Amino acid sequence: MSYNILITGASGYLGVYGNLYALVRTEAQADSVKQYGAKPLTFDTRIAAEVNFIKTLGEVGSRSGRAVHFLHTTGAKVFSSHAGAPTDRPLLDNDPELYNIQKSQRSSHTRIQEAVNANNIVIKEAEKHGVRSYIFSPCIVYGEGEGFGNKISIQTVAIVKAAKALQRVYKVDQGEPSWPVCHIVDNTTLYLQLLRKILAGEDVPHGKNGYYLASSGSIVWEELYTAMAAALAKRNVVGDATVVPALGDEDSQILERIRAALGCPKEFVPVQLGGKCTFTAVHGKEIGWEPEFPPEHILEAADAEVELILKNL
Template sequence: MFSCWTDAHVYRPLFDTDDNLYEIQKEQGSQQAHQTFNKLLQRGVSTNILIIDQAATHGVHGKGQGFGNPISIQTVALIKAAKALQKVCRFDAEGTDWPISHFDDTTSQYRASFGVSWPGKTADTEEKGYYLDASRNVALDDMCASVAKALYKRGIFDSPEVSMADGKDMETIAQTLGSPTWHVSSDFGGK
């Protein structure tokens, strides 16, 4: 929920040591052209704020019991889209980097955040309880280029080139992934 899609501060690095993350997120408001997409994004931002507010009100803090997917959903979706299009597309005119974290790194960060393996430090809570977990950034252009080269090398594509997605490409990708056309840009682009 800290992205260009929700009008976050993407013009500078954002760290979880920033004391103003709660205030930054409270000020966010999605201004996307598609009304349903806009509502979906705003719901995510509002949910983050609601969880923090309710946790503070009720004194609830702790570790979740969920599970994670060790494979990047963007990589899988990009390959499915490429196979459907018979080419790899990029979605932003300018290069885009996304912060990423391996599943093991994320779970280690959760343990550390909740004091399990962080001696002498207690976890921040409420408005100071944001933990932006990213061990590195991935350049989406590099990921697209790697997928295109790999599919070309295996004889699946005739060319290792990456092209800019157009409206028809977006429709094909949406059908392939079972998502609305207006959602495709945020699956593969944005900062």
């Protein structure tokens, strides 16, 4: 059976399908997706009237008599301390109460709360219109991107940007908080495995039970800082490989300089560079996904990651 696939981001897909469409906002983006065999569609998801595509997908399903699916990409931050998620225990992505947990979360950061709300709205609206929804969550992703979009990630890039501006690596958390990690290859293979299952007509968990974290496990932030500090010191980007705390009011000026380097509000610096997340991947393995790289590989790859980031900043 042939399917049409709509990609709502800069991504490529290899598989059996009728047509591959990609939403774009500019002519340059349209030219890029054409190189990957996709048909560009001009669409701006920031316009509220156009975000009714979930309802439209439901109408497609009603007319065709076939199941219609929507994969929403979120992020591990919305399952973390920054988002008011529980961090006193592993938060499994196949927890049957995860939807209710998300609904009860409250974040002091407006942007994070909006992202939490988006997850809930997608699930609610999809269920309302008979669409099968899936919440796909990347975490700290590392490794070189192979598509036409970003070649580098987010959190590791923030560490390098801040260190480069201040010529020192700072940590913004007390204790030893951890965060899930995933190599870009493993992140992609989970997404593809989920697509394969959908295209094969299998009834994979969806809706309120359709959360999928792409992660092979977690690492402690300070271990990541230390590994990246060594790589930065090796390249004379920082004075030495020491990781220095920047935690309280006495470090306000340091946090202000980090804010300027990252281009974010001062209160958002800890969101960019730390936090605690106990979100744990289970669903992926239940649908046949096996990560290739263990969590500690990010520490082994820190030197290459720093080199990649510096070349692309």
